[in-house]
Amino acid sequence: MIYKVFYQETKDQSPRREQTKSLYxxxxxxxxxxxxxxxRQLVEKHTNYNIEFIELLSDNHLEYEKTHADFTLTEF
Incomplete structure (x- = not known):
């Protein structure tokens, strides 16, 4: 299963939509x-990110992300 994790790089500031990043x-x-x-456990263990949302990608959504986004699987 491939998950898209939306996050802010720091927990010290209020989240801003414009600064939201994602990883897969x-x-x-x-x-x-x-x-x-x-x-969530993986990201919290290896980073100091403020996780906003975690989304399971369907097959169609995954194919879209692979062609329209900077798609790279993150490994910890």
Missing amino acids: LEVDATSELEGRIQA
Whole structure:
């Protein structure tokens, strides 16, 4: 399962939509909820990011992201 994680680079300032960034994680999970939990744990363990939202990408959405965004899987 591929998840898109929306985040702010710091927890010290109020979130601003214009500063929201995203990364993509591949998580081996049995359910969407378990995958979201694992994705959050990975990001929190390895960064100081302020996570805003975690989204499971459907097949169609994943194909769109691969062609229209700066798509690279993040590995920790």
